Amino acid sequence: MSNTKYILGSFADPDDMMHGIDKLQANNISIYDCFTPMPIHGIEAKLGVRPSRLPIAAFCFGALGTTLGFSLLYYTMVYDWPMNIGGKPSFAMPNFVPVTFEVTILLCALGMVATFFFRNHLFPGRTPRVMDLRATDDRFILAVDAKENADHALIDSLLKEAGAVEVKYNDRKYVSYE
Amino acid sequence: MGTHSHHHDYNFNERYEFAGKAKMFSIIAVVLGVAAVAIGLLSGDHVTVERTYANLLLMGYYFTCVCAAGTFFVALQYVTQSAWSAGLVRIPQAMAGVLPIASLILLVIVGLGLTTHNLYHHWHADGLTDPNNANYDPIIAGKSAYLNVPFFLIRQVVFMGLYSIFAVIFAKLSYKEDLEGGLASYKKSFKLSAIFLVIFGFTTPIWSFDTIMSLEAHWFSTMFGWYNFAAMWVSGICCITIIVVVLKKAGYMNWVNENHLHDLGKLMFGFSIFWTYVWFAQFMLIWYSNIPEETVYFYKRWEPEYKPWFWLSIIINFVAPLLLLVDRDAKRKQNVMLFVAILLLAGHWLDYYIMIMPGTVAEHRGFGIIEIGTALGFLGLFVFLVMNKLSKQALVPKNHPFLDESLHHQI
Numbered sequence: 001m002s003n004t005k006y007i008l009g010s011f012a013d014p015d016d017m018m019h020g021i022d023k024l025q026a027n028n029i030s031i032y033d034c035f036t037p038m039p040i041h042g043i044e045a046k047l048g049v050r051p052s053r054l055p056i057a058a059f060c061f062g063a064l065g066t067t068l069g070f071s072l073l074y075y076t077m078v079y080d081w082p083m084n085i086g087g088k089p090s091f092a093m094p095n096f097v098p099v100t101f102e103v104t105i106l107l108c109a110l111g112m113v114a115t116f117f118f119r120n121h122l123f124p125g126r127t128p129r130v131m132d133l134r135a136t137d138d139r140f141i142l143a144v145d146a147k148e149n150a151d152h153a154l155i156d157s158l159l160k161e162a163g164a165v166e167v168k169y170n171d172r173k174y175v176s177y178e
Numbered sequence: 179m180g181t182h183s184h185h186h187d188y189n190f191n192e193r194y195e196f197a198g199k200a201k202m203f204s205i206i207a208v209v210l211g212v213a214a215v216a217i218g219l220l221s222g223d224h225v226t227v228e229r230t231y232a233n234l235l236l237m238g239y240y241f242t243c244v245c246a247a248g249t250f251f252v253a254l255q256y257v258t259q260s261a262w263s264a265g266l267v268r269i270p271q272a273m274a275g276v277l278p279i280a281s282l283i284l285l286v287i288v289g290l291g292l293t294t295h296n297l298y299h300h301w302h303a304d305g306l307t308d309p310n311n312a313n314y315d316p317i318i319a320g321k322s323a324y325l326n327v328p329f330f331l332i333r334q335v336v337f338m339g340l341y342s343i344f345a346v347i348f349a350k351l352s353y354k355e356d357l358e359g360g361l362a363s364y365k366k367s368f369k370l371s372a373i374f375l376v377i378f379g380f381t382t383p384i385w386s387f388d389t390i391m392s393l394e395a396h397w398f399s400t401m402f403g404w405y406n407f408a409a410m411w412v413s414g415i416c417c418i419t420i421i422v423v424v425l426k427k428a429g430y431m432n433w434v435n436e437n438h439l440h441d442l443g444k445l446m447f448g449f450s451i452f453w454t455y456v457w458f459a460q461f462m463l464i465w466y467s468n469i470p471e472e473t474v475y476f477y478k479r480w481e482p483e484y485k486p487w488f489w490l491s492i493i494i495n496f497v498a499p500l501l502l503l504v505d506r507d508a509k510r511k512q513n514v515m516l517f518v519a520i521l522l523l524a525g526h527w528l529d530y531y532i533m534i535m536p537g538t539v540a541e542h543r544g545f546g547i548i549e550i551g552t553a554l555g556f557l558g559l560f561v562f563l564v565m566n567k568l569s570k571q572a573l574v575p576k577n578h579p580f581l582d583e584s585l586h587h588q589i
Contacts, residue, residue, distance in 0.1 A: 041588035055506075086468055094462045 006032065007152060008132050008168040009142040009159035014040055016163030017140040021046055023158045024144065029151075032143040035135035054112060061111025062104050069103030070096060130176040132168070139165075186585060188433045190576035194425065196569040204562040211555010218548045225542045231287070231296035232538040233548055236530050237556035238284040239389055240413070242338065243406075244560070245280045247414020248273025249345040250378060253371035256348075256364070261583035262441050265433045265574055269421045271352060272568040273414070274345035279563060281338035288334055288389065292327060297538065301325050301395035317396050325395060330388060337385045344374040352575050359577040382407050390530075393537035397475045401460035406533075408453035412495075413526045415445045416519035421564070423516045431573055436510040437587045443509025443518075450499035450522065454492075478536040483543065491532055494525030527553060 011017040014036065021043075024031055031047060043049075073096050077083070082090035117123045135141040144155055146169070159167050218230030248270035255263045291297025300318075305311030307319040318325070348367055355363035383403020391402045399405075419442045425431050464472045479488050498521055508514045535543045575581065 041586060051506075086466060088466070088468075094458075094465055097458065097462065 002146075002152075002169070003171045004146040004152070004169040005173055006131065006170045007144045007146050007149075007155050007159075008170060009144070009162070009164040010132065010134065010166040010168065011140040011142070011163060012138070012165050013163065014038075014140050017142060018043075018046070020142050020159055020162035020164060023162050024142070024155070027154065027158060029144060029149045029155060029158070032145045033131075034143065035131060035141040037136055037138060037140070054115060057115040058108050058112045061115075062108035064111075065104035065107030066100055068107065069100040072103070073099055127174075128176050129174045131170070131174060133175060186433070188574075188585070190572060190574050192430060192573050193571070194430055194565065194569045194573055196565045200561070200565060204558040204565070207554045207558025208562060209558075211551055211553075211558060214547055214551020214555065217551075225539065226548070228296045229539045229542060229544060230548050230552070231291045231294075232534055233552040234287045235291060235297055235389075235538075236527070236534050237552050238280075238287040240527065240530055241556050241560055242277070242280040242284045243410040244414050244417050245273050245277040245345075246341050246378075246382075247410050248418070249277055249341055249348065249374070250411065251414060251418065252348050253344070253374045253378070256367045256371035257375055259368070259580070261580035262438060262587045264578045264580045264584035265587075266418070266422055266431065266438060267352075267575060267578070268568065268571065268573055269418050269425075270414070271349050272564050273417060275349050275567040276560070276563040277338075277345040278342040281342050284389075285334060285338065289331065292330075298330075298392060298395075300537070301392060302327060321395065325392060330392075333384065333388055337381045340377055340381070341374075344370065344377075352578075353571060355577045356572065356575060361579060364579050382410070390533050393534060394475065394478075396471065399460050399464070399472070399475070401456055401463075405453070405456045405460055408449060408456050409526050409529050412446065412449045412453055413523055415442060415449065416522045416526075417560075418442065419446065419515055419519040420523075421568075423512045423519075425573075426512065433574065433585050436512075437589050438584075439512065439515055440506070440509045440589055441587075443503055443515055446515075446518065446522065447499055447503040447509070450495060450503075454496040457492075457496075478540070479532055483541055484532060484536055487528060487532055491525060491528045494521060495529060498522075498525070 009017075009020055011020065017034065017036070018040075021031060021034070034043070034047065036043075074091075077096075078091045084090075088095070114123070118126075121127065121129045130136065131143055132139065132141045142159065142164075146152060149155060152169075156167050215230055215234065218226055218233070221227065221230075251263075251270040252267060252274055254260075255267060288297070292302055295303065301321070303313060305313035306315045307322045308314055309319070347370060351363040351367045351370075383400075383406070386403050386406035387398075390406065391398065419439070422431065422434055422439065422442065426434060461476065464476060478484070499518055502514065502518050503509055531549075578584075
């Protein structure tokens with residue numbers, strides 16, 4: 001048995017890649033992932049990618065921000081050092097709103113960016129995971145798990161039929177780790 | 179960008195046919211509205227007449243604002259070179275096309291209200307600016323260089339006239355594009371839109387200061403203009419959404435799908451939050467600084483007479499869209515969007531009600547045949563004029579340079 005882990009079909013045209021997806025799916029060959037240098041509308045639905053869970057992270061970070069912002073105000077304005085400002089009570093809700101709102105937005109936004117970078121291995125200190133370097137430039141890459149799909153000759157011919165300009169047999173998953 | 183391997187078979191010469199029940203009901207609504215206004219104006223009772231004028235101002239302003247928001251929408255799409263909206267832009271265009279008529283109606287209401295002393299009597303009455311008169315009001319006298327009848331009317335005419343001229347030109351250029359194709363119309367519209375947005379941005383706050391804020395001329399708030407703009411923009415988006423959904427339900431506009439609806443939903447959601455932001459910014463600063471000449475505005479709206487409505491407005495215009503539209507799937511469902519859009523339109527009617535009534539009829543406010551009749555009449559007028567305008571042209575600008583992108587829009 002060969003050491004090939006992933007078979008990569010490299011396309012020069014997004015339409016050809018879409019045909020490739022159709023052909024592979026028609027032959028019951030599961031597609032591991034695909035990489036494109038630009039967003040292609042409708043590809044998530046075609047590949048059956050589940051919706052992103054980033055909104056859940058956003059909500060959690062936002063809720064954390066609300067709690068922290070409110071606690072900061074409550075501690076400083078009510079508990080630690082109550083002050084008389086314009087005769088208003090120390091615990092006056094309307095003036096709690098702007099700071100709480102801003103801290104919520106701040107933590108939500110920063111948390112989303114951090115989560116996104118972390119999940120995609122783009123966080124400083126993490127090596128980026130790239131299966132084909134030209135996917136960030138001018139090629140549209142279809143990746144097929146070679147262990148799960150045994151008939152490599154069929155995959156090769158299907159990809160080439162669809163218009164792949166190159167088919168690669170990679171022994172390692174990520175080429176960026178070298 | 180997307181792949182263009184799939185072909186569509188949309189009929190871009192499709193036209194909306196304005197007939198049957200839609201036409202009949204809109205005419206009936208106008209007739210009912212005219213009857214309600216006539217009952218109010220001919221009642222002979224001073225309070226009822228003033229209440230009718232206040233309602234006419236409310237609905238006239240609302241109507242003009244929604245049509246102005248249509249113009250703003252069209253201009254915004256050109257300036258941002260938006261592609262998603264190309265397939266539905268005929269709807270705000272039709273709303274913009276009605277702006278000249280709406281402006282004329284509002285001008286008549288404002289002019290008659292002013293001359294009959296039913297509106298704006300706070301700053302327009304005998305002797306207000308004469309130091310020897312018993313009616314002398316030093317605050318009004320200090321503002322009279324700006325707030326006097328001729329200059330006030332000139333501003334009204336100039337502002338609404340400018341918006342109307344731009345609205346008509348945008349529509350003309352778009353119809354020309356249908357016939358001739360090419361990029362000439364688009365490029366011209368782009369330039370004119372940039373000019374329009376600058377004019378609109380600087381003049382709408384002043385326009386709302388004049389039309390609504392001057393009802394209580396002692397009080398002022400620099401936030402008021404943006405607050406009114408937010409209300410105008412949200413209600414404009416709601417009208418566009420309702421027309422889109424109704425047309426789709428009637429079998430028109432197959433090229434507009436849940437992705438376009440999703441974008442309208444985002445605008446509706448985002449600007450409802452923006453409305454709250456501006457509303458709260460105005461409220462909180464006045465509440466916090468606690469200066470009597472500023473708090474008087476909210477005192478009037480906090481009295482038992484208006485307090486329930488004050489809170490109801492916040493619930494409908496902020497809490498409802500926040501909870502109902504926060505979900506992605508909700509913004510993609512026709513019926514949810516239709517419901518929220520109608521709710522928000524009612525909510526902004528209430529918003530204007532709270533802006534106008536305490537400064538005009540105060541404790542003589544009511545909610546009865548005059549309020550419902552006037553609102554119904556203007557609704558009928560809006561439907562009749564806009565749908566009639568819409569039926570005159572194809573439902574899509576078929577030579578729009580971004581139409582193909584709009585058809586493939588996916589989010």
